[in-house]
Amino acid sequence: MAHRGVRVCDPWWEPETEWHRAWKNEFPADWQEVVHFAQSGEKHVADVKTQGGMVIEFQHSFLNAEERISREAFYQRMVWVVDGRRRKRDAAQLLKCIGPCVYARPPFILHVTNHEECALLRDWNSSPMPVYFDLGVRQEDGTPIFWRCDPISRNGRVYLTPVSRESFLRVHREGLDAEKMLSEGIGVIVEQLRRAAQRPQPLFEPYRARRQRFRRF
Numbered sequence: 001m002a003h004r005g006v007r008v009c010d011p012w013w014e015p016e017t018e019w020h021r022a023w024k025n026e027f028p029a030d031w032q033e034v035v036h037f038a039q040s041g042e043k044h045v046a047d048v049k050t051q052g053g054m055v056i057e058f059q060h061s062f063l064n065a066e067e068r069i070s071r072e073a074f075y076q077r078m079v080w081v082v083d084g085r086r087r088k089r090d091a092a093q094l095l096k097c098i099g100p101c102v103y104a105r106p107p108f109i110l111h112v113t114n115h116e117e118c119a120l121l122r123d124w125n126s127s128p129m130p131v132y133f134d135l136g137v138r139q140e141d142g143t144p145i146f147w148r149c150d151p152i153s154r155n156g157r158v159y160l161t162p163v164s165r166e167s168f169l170r171v172h173r174e175g176l177d178a179e180k181m182l183s184e185g186i187g188v189i190v191e192q193l194r195r196a197a198q199r200p201q202p203l204f205e206p207y208r209a210r211r212q213r214f215r216r217f
Contacts, residue, residue: 052175
């Protein structure tokens, strides 16, 4: 295993699962197990660091909030990929909590969630980083998908976007800054949806429009 001695000395180290190794091996070997040093001398080893400078951490085991916050503060520019099948009910529970699509113009496909009823979302929805849940679910055409949790809870709601595994890998292999684009775009869309919901609907407008149309004849 690459950098095994260094990795074991990292207090954030944990034994790797086959799921963990398989994800890391989707990226070049020299992007894996990248050692990071803070100015204070603190040292940690990132699962993957892309050429674009994005750290990708693959998380199978439970992660308490204190350690999650520490990792996010240390790496700063990162995404999480979380194994959504660690607990037997997690995948089914998450899918059950995903509500209807509220916006559908790729890549901005948004589903609002009932996050209080989902253990995975309760564990991760306070993260300021994008979190991808790998559920091992396949679309009808056979394309593997997983779900991106928007890193900002907006209006008390948590939004998820279905993403293909291939597009995730392509974006990060090519160093594209799609994460920032997605988060900023979602923010704009959610604000538009909020304003539309608050806009008063004129109950008699359709009737008035019909009357004006008839007067032209």
